Amino acid sequence: MPTDLVPSAPIRMLDLAAQHAPLQPALDEALSTVLREAEFINGPAVAAFAQELSATLGGPHVIPCANGTDALQLALMSLDLPPGAEIILPAFTYVATAEAAAVLGLRPVFVDVMPTTFCLDPAAVEAAVTPRTGAILAVHLFGQCADLEALKQITTRQAIPLIEDNAQAVGATYRFADGQQAYAGTVGEVGTTSFFPAKNLGAFGDGGALFTRDANRAAYLRQLANHGQTRKYHHQHIGLNSRLDTVQAALLRVKLPHLPAWTAIRQRIADYYDAALEGISGLRVPHRDANSSHVFHQYTLTLEKAPQRDQLQEYLGQRGVPSMVYYPVPVHMQPAYAYLGYPAGQFPVAEQLCRTVLSLPIHPMLTEAQQDYIITTIRAFFALTRSAA
Numbered sequence: 109m110p111t112d113l114v115p116s117a118p119i120r121m122l123d124l125a126a127q128h129a130p131l132q133p134a135l136d137e138a139l140s141t142v143l144r145e146a147e148f149i150n151g152p153a154v155a156a157f158a159q160e161l162s163a164t165l166g167g168p169h170v171i172p173c174a175n176g177t178d179a180l181q182l183a184l185m186s187l188d189l190p191p192g193a194e195i196i197l198p199a200f201t202y203v204a205t206a207e208a209a210a211v212l213g214l215r216p217v218f219v220d221v222m223p224t225t226f227c228l229d230p231a232a233v234e235a236a237v238t239p240r241t242g243a244i245l246a247v248h249l250f251g252q253c254a255d256l257e258a259l260k261q262i263t264t265r266q267a268i269p270l271i272e273d274n275a276q277a278v279g280a281t282y283r284f285a286d287g288q289q290a291y292a293g294t295v296g297e298v299g300t301t302s303f304f305p306a307k308n309l310g311a312f313g314d315g316g317a318l319f320t321r322d323a324n325r326a327a328y329l330r331q332l333a334n335h336g337q338t339r340k341y342h343h344q345h346i347g348l349n350s351r352l353d354t355v356q357a358a359l360l361r362v363k364l365p366h367l368p369a370w371t372a373i374r375q376r377i378a379d380y381y382d383a384a385l386e387g388i389s390g391l392r393v394p395h396r397d398a399n400s401s402h403v404f405h406q407y408t409l410t411l412e413k414a415p416q417r418d419q420l421q422e423y424l425g426q427r428g429v430p431s432m433v434y435y436p437v438p439v440h441m442q443p444a445y446a447y448l449g450y451p452a453g454q455f456p457v458a459e460q461l462c463r464t465v466l467s468l469p470i471h472p473m474l475t476e477a478q479q480d481y482i483i484t485t486i487r488a489f490f491a492l493t494r495s496a497a
């Protein structure tokens with residue numbers, strides 16, 4: 109490869125330091141205000157951030173909490189399900205989705221995902237519904253909405269609550285057949301999100317939030333996230349200690365106004381990858397659902413042949429291009445979930461994705477020169493493998 113193509117700055121999966129650099133004065137100011145005011149729990153920045161986030165997502169109630177996993181747990185707690193109730197969720201997701209159900213003594217019921225969007229397969233969801241089903245927990249994986257049209261039809265018809273794990277798709281929108289548009293996370297009974305630093309809207313530590321359109325549920329969730337208390341030292345419910353720190357809320361308020369611009373950059377980077385990589389035989393660029401926008405938390409390729417995924421990752425790594433496998437093992441095949449008794453082979457799409465997906469760097473600080481280098485390196489890999497065949 110010509111050395112003049114090698115970018116001068118190292119390529120990273122994520123570059124938070126560079127992303128935050130222009131915001132440093134505002135972040136410093138926000139942080140020193142919190143330190144000076146010393147209202148570290150439920151300080152004024154928490155409610156202000158919740159209100160501002162609500163305004164950017166079409167006005168749902170926003171209940172901040174400690175992290176995205178707690179948000180899922182609180183969402184399920186708010187349903188008051190009997191022990192052992194079944195929670196239908198995708199086999200291809202981050203483990204937290206299943207964990208939240210399992211720690212509550214609820215039963216994760218895995219179903220397979222669509223090979224296109226990597227999100228819940230509605231037909232498989234429908235087939236998994238039983239009289240014990242307590243909720244359907246959809247994940248908007250990698251930044252694109254699950255098939256909310258089909259899922260909403262199932263949950264409405266069967267009177268089952270829909271929970272949306274929106275940790276990866278904050279700001280994505282979905283268009284229903286009747287023309288209605290909604291933000292991801294605001295369609296189901298409860299939506300959840302995460303402000304883990306690497307997420308599209310990341311804090312400086314852990315953070316999370318819940319969304320609901322129901323004022324009563326919002327009040328209940330607020331109580332559940334704060335020891336189940338209705339007023340200080342009066343505990344109506346068994347809750348959690350799960351609050352968003354004032355420090356995190358204050359810093360998130362600085363970042364939130366930049367989210368649309370950062371999302372637009374992610375989308376532009378994705379378009380550029382698409383244009384350059386589409387048509388390479390043996391490689392599939394991310395599918396785009398016509399009804400959902402895509403906020404590209406990840407830009408995830410699918411390789412046709414499993415061994416090529418690992419070969420490509422190694423080839424890229426040797427040439428200074430980081431990449432990641434989200435996720436190498438489906439949740440039903442994790443040792444912690446073996447007790448549920450799902451055999452290997454039960455969810456062929458999820459299992460095949462774990463062998464064939466590869467996520468490329470996509471973040472607001474990725475330069476065009478870096479992207480050109482990544483693309484050239486991928487093209488070189490496929491030119492090599494073709495001539496070797």
Ligand SMILES: *Cc1c(COP(=O)(O)O)cnc(C)c1O
Nearest residue numbers: 175176177202204275302303304
């Ligand atoms: C990050 C993530 C979570 C968990 O969020 P935390 O804030 O890390 O607890 C849950 N679900 C999905 C799909 C995620 O990507």
